[in-house]
Amino acid sequence: xxxxxxxxxxxxxxxxxxxxxxxxxxxxxxxxxxxxxxxxxxxxxxxxxxxxxxxxxxxxxxxxxxxxxxxxxxxxxxxxxxxxxxxxxxxxxxxxxxxxxxxxxxxxxxxxxxxxxxxxxxxxxxxxxxxxxxxxxxxxxxxxxxxxxxxxxxxxxxxxxxxxxxxxxxxxxxxxxxxxxxxxxxxxxxxxxxxxxxxxxxxxxxxxxxxxxxxxxxxxxxxxxxxxxxxxxxxxxxxxxxxxxxxxxxxxxxxxxxxxxxxxxxxxxxxxxxxxxxxxxxxxxxxxxxxxxxxxxxxxxxxxxxxxxxxxxxxxxxxxxxxxxxxxxxxxxxxxxxxxxxxxxxxxxxxxxxxxxxxxxxxxxxxxxxxxxxxxxxxxxxxxxxxxxxxxxxxxxxxxxxxxxxxxxxxxxxxxxxxxxxxxxxxxxxxxxxxxxxxxxxxxxxxxxxxxxxxxxxxxxxxxxxxxxxxxxxxxxxxxxxxxxxxxxxxxxxxxxxxxxxxxxxxxxxxxxxxxxxxxxxxxxxxxxxxxxxxxxxxxxxxxxxxxxxxxxxxxxxxxxxxxxxxxxxxxxxxxxxxxxxxxxxxxxxxxxxxxxxxxxxxxxxxxxxxxxxxxxxxxxxxxxxxxxxxxxxxxxxxxxxxxxxxxxxxxxxxxxxxxxxxxxxxxxxxxxxxxxxxxxxxxxxxxxxxxxxxxxxxxxxxxxxxxxxxxxxxxxxxxxxxxxxxxxxxxxxxxxxxxxxxxxxxxxxxxxxxxxxxxxxxxxxxxxxxxxxxxxxxxxx
Numbered sequence: 144x145x146x147x148x149x150x151x152x153x154x155x156x157x158x159x160x161x162x163x164x165x166x167x168x169x170x171x172x173x174x175x176x177x178x179x180x181x182x183x184x185x186x187x188x189x190x191x192x193x194x195x196x197x198x199x200x201x202x203x204x205x206x207x208x209x210x211x212x213x214x215x216x217x218x219x220x221x222x223x224x225x226x227x228x229x230x231x232x233x234x235x236x237x238x239x240x241x242x243x244x245x246x247x248x249x250x251x252x253x254x255x256x257x258x259x260x261x262x263x264x265x266x267x268x269x270x271x272x273x274x275x276x277x278x279x280x281x282x283x284x285x286x287x288x289x290x291x292x293x294x295x296x297x298x299x300x301x302x303x304x305x306x307x308x309x310x311x312x313x314x315x316x317x318x319x320x321x322x323x324x325x326x327x328x329x330x331x332x333x334x335x336x337x338x339x340x341x342x343x344x345x346x347x348x349x350x351x352x353x354x355x356x357x358x359x360x361x362x363x364x365x366x367x368x369x370x371x372x373x374x375x376x377x378x379x380x381x382x383x384x385x386x387x388x389x390x391x392x393x394x395x396x397x398x399x400x401x402x403x404x405x406x407x408x409x410x411x412x413x414x415x416x417x418x419x420x421x422x423x424x425x426x427x428x429x430x431x432x433x434x435x436x437x438x439x440x441x442x443x444x445x446x447x448x449x450x451x452x453x454x455x456x457x458x459x460x461x462x463x464x465x466x467x468x469x470x471x472x473x474x475x476x477x478x479x480x481x482x483x484x485x486x487x488x489x490x491x492x493x494x495x496x497x498x499x500x501x502x503x504x505x506x507x508x509x510x511x512x513x514x515x516x517x518x519x520x521x522x523x524x525x526x527x528x529x530x531x532x533x534x535x536x537x538x539x540x541x542x543x544x545x546x547x548x549x550x551x552x553x554x555x556x557x558x559x560x561x562x563x564x565x566x567x568x569x570x571x572x573x574x575x576x577x578x579x580x581x582x583x584x585x586x587x588x589x590x591x592x593x594x595x596x597x598x599x600x601x602x603x604x605x606x607x608x609x610x611x612x613x614x615x616x617x618x619x620x621x622x623x624x625x626x627x628x629x630x631x632x633x634x635x636x637x638x639x640x641x642x643x644x645x646x647x648x649x650x651x652x653x654x655x656x657x658x659x660x661x662x663x664x665x666x667x668x669x670x671x672x673x674x675x676x677x678x679x680x681x682x683x684x685x686x687x688x689x690x691x692x693x694x695x696x697x698x699x700x701x702x703x704x705x706x707x708x709x710x711x712x713x714x715x716x717x718x719x720x721x722x723x724x725x726x727x728x729x730x731x732x733x734x735x736x737x738x739x740x741x742x743x744x745x746x747x748x749x750x751x752x753x754x755x756x757x758x759x760x761x762x763x764x765x766x767x768x769x770x771x772x773x774x775x776x777x778x779x780x781x782x783x784x785x786x787x788x789x790x791x792x793x794x795x796x797x798x799x800x801x802x803x804x805x806x807x808x809x810x811x812x813x814x815x816x817x818x819x820x821x822x823x824x825x826x827x828x829x830x831x832x833x834x835x836x837x838x839x840x841x842x843x844x845x846x847x848x849x850x851x852x853x854x855x856x857x858x859x860x861x862x863x864x865x866x867x868x869x870x871x872x873x874x875x876x877x878x879x880x881x882x883x884x885x886x887x888x889x890x891x892x893x894x895x896x897x898x899x900x901x902x903x904x905x906x907x908x909x910x911x912x913x914x915x916x917x918x919x920x921x922x923x924x925x
Contacts, residue, residue, distance in 0.1 A: 497521050
């Protein structure tokens with residue numbers, strides 16, 4: 144091993160090929176590196192390097208990968224003289240401070256696969272070269288620079304020869320227009336935000352049959368949206384917002400069967416929304432605000448039950464809010480503000496248990512604010528301002544624990560402003576310009592009169608003494624009716640009572656589950672989790688199922704169980720097991736799920752008959768992170784399981800947290816369930832996957848835990864904590880894997896910070912893991 148200028152040069156194999164393994168350091172890149180004539184990969188990313196790249200490095204014929212991203216390198220790239228990188232496949236210059244032109248000769252590297260120099264300050268004209276020579280190019284990412292493409296026709300025509308091109312990101316540079324030749328590009332991902340693109344969208348854009356992501360946000364594109372877009376049958380994301388597009392919302396969007404995200408926030412779209420919106424079953428985000436659409440909102444929209452976000456704000460929509468609005472059981476954002484919607488707010492809106500942001504501001508709504516809004520447990524922001532609402536502000540809103548922003552100003556409300564819950568934090572601006580509101584002086588309204596207080600006392604007396612008598616009488620009558628009704632059904636199977644089917648038309652009885660699992664026989668047992676046992680089963684029609692029997696040590700809250708089941712039914716994600724049905728009565732609660740024939744991760748990780756390699760484990764954790772991020776966007780934290788516990792069990796459950804090992808410390812100390820707790824659990828799982836050690840392993844006693852064990856291993860003892868199977872599989876590539884393992888364990892520790900606020904979010908986790916995967920795949924391809 145040789146040491147030069149803070150860099151460690153390690154032999155790759157017996158053929159005297161060198162590899163650079165770097166640890167965080169500062170200073171400049173030693174020019175002596177350029178004299179290592181056998182060097183293949185120079186990896187200097189994520190350091191504090193400054194200065195420029197020595198010109199000698201750009202003349203190394205053996206170099207296949209030059210990775211210097213995420214540093215503070217600056218200045219222009221060396222001049223074209225002497226450039227010779229015939230073997231270069233991976234060039235990462237991104238997230239530095241480079242300036243000046245991009246030398247033409249750098250594109251003579253005909254083996255280039257991945258070209259990334261985004262987030263710098265390069266300027267000048269992009270070299271007018273023939274990209275056809277880059278026949279292996281997959282990634283071309285130059286966004287957030289100040290480059291100019293003079294001849295867009297020649298540029299895009301050249302790219303059509305790159306038959307393996309998948310990712311093309313030109314955002315933040317200068318492009319005159321979109322030529323017809325763009326239709327011949329094979330890329331799956333095209334992004335060109337804020338490029339000053341003018342002209343029309345060519346009809347040929349519909350020929351890009353491989354396209355999954357197309358983003359032209361913030362340009363000067365005008366004219367109509369071409370109907371040829373219906374040819375993009377694989378497209379999942381389309382953003383044309385902040386342009387000058389004209390015409391209508393074309394019905395061809397409804398024919399794009401994979402479209403999940405549609406962003407058309409412009410200023411000039413007009414006409415009506417077509418009724419075919421209800422056919423867009425794959426859509427999860429629909430943004431068509433800031434236009435001039437003037438129809439009624441088609442009733443078919445409310446049948447798209449899996450949609451997460453809807454923004455129809457700043458248009459001229461008329462009509463009322465129909466009762467069917469309550470069908471959107473997965474929605475997290477609904478913005479209908481600044482329209483001409485009239486009538487009252489339907490009480491059927493209250494079942495939207497996942498809704499976080501609701502804005503109905505600046506419409507013509509009248510009537511009272513429904514008391515049932517207090518049931519919308521996920522609300523963070525509620526804006527009902529600038530309407531004609533009357534009556535009082537419901538006190539039920541005090542129970543909304545996540546509520547942070549509220550605006551009831553410019554209405555005709557009266558009565559006392561609630562002052563408990565988060566209302567204590569709201570200001571006068573949330574209630575100004577109403578008819579007769581009263582309450583706490585900090586709201587800048589009059590103090591409520593004695594008559595109001597007297598009436599409040601009278602209501603309390605009614606609730607305390609009279610109402611129980613009336614309710615008791617009603618219950619007696621109800622019991623008589625039920626007893627009579629039960630006599631006619633005494634021969635029915637009582638275990639079928641309380642059946643819940645997750646809102647689906649399908650019903651599976653307890654008796655069917657007993658038959659399917661051979662009486663929950665031990666031979667059908669698949670495994671046990673913290674909240675129940677899972678059995679394999681086979682229905683009479685031959686369908687294989689998995690039945691999770693919830694283990695509740697005391698009487699569970701049936702309504703809570705059904706509510707959680709309904710929430711889970713609305714989740715749709717490729718990495719989440721499909722919930723088929725549920726069965727619930729006083730003594731038995733279960734979830735009926737899709738049977739996964741490949742078994743569990745635990746089987747693959749801990750069985751002597753299986754062995755997961757590094758990339759397989761990484762892919763598993765990327766999938767888990769993707770599913771968890773989706774759950775968080777759907778506002779489902781801790782998977783709802785903690786809510787199935789009876790209040791009387793909270794103390795018992797808390798006492799077992801030290802042995803469970805996966806739960807965040809704030810749950811044990813304060814009983815807090817949140818998305819940050821899920822991040823903590825994910826971090827522990829990430830450690831387990833790569834160490835093959837459970838957090839409840841016998842070795843973890845006293846002050847030693849899985850978390851502290853990993854923390855102490857960084858950065859020099861990683862091999863001691865890695866799963867020994869990984870070391871054997873990796874073999875000669877162990878030095879490369881150790882670098883990635885260091886990144887993975889550091890990421891896991893970032894998930895497991897003691898303070899919830901200090902933990903990263905799942906989007907950041909996914910980005911970090913995908914970057915690691917890119918480097919691993921790239922290294923294997925070298």
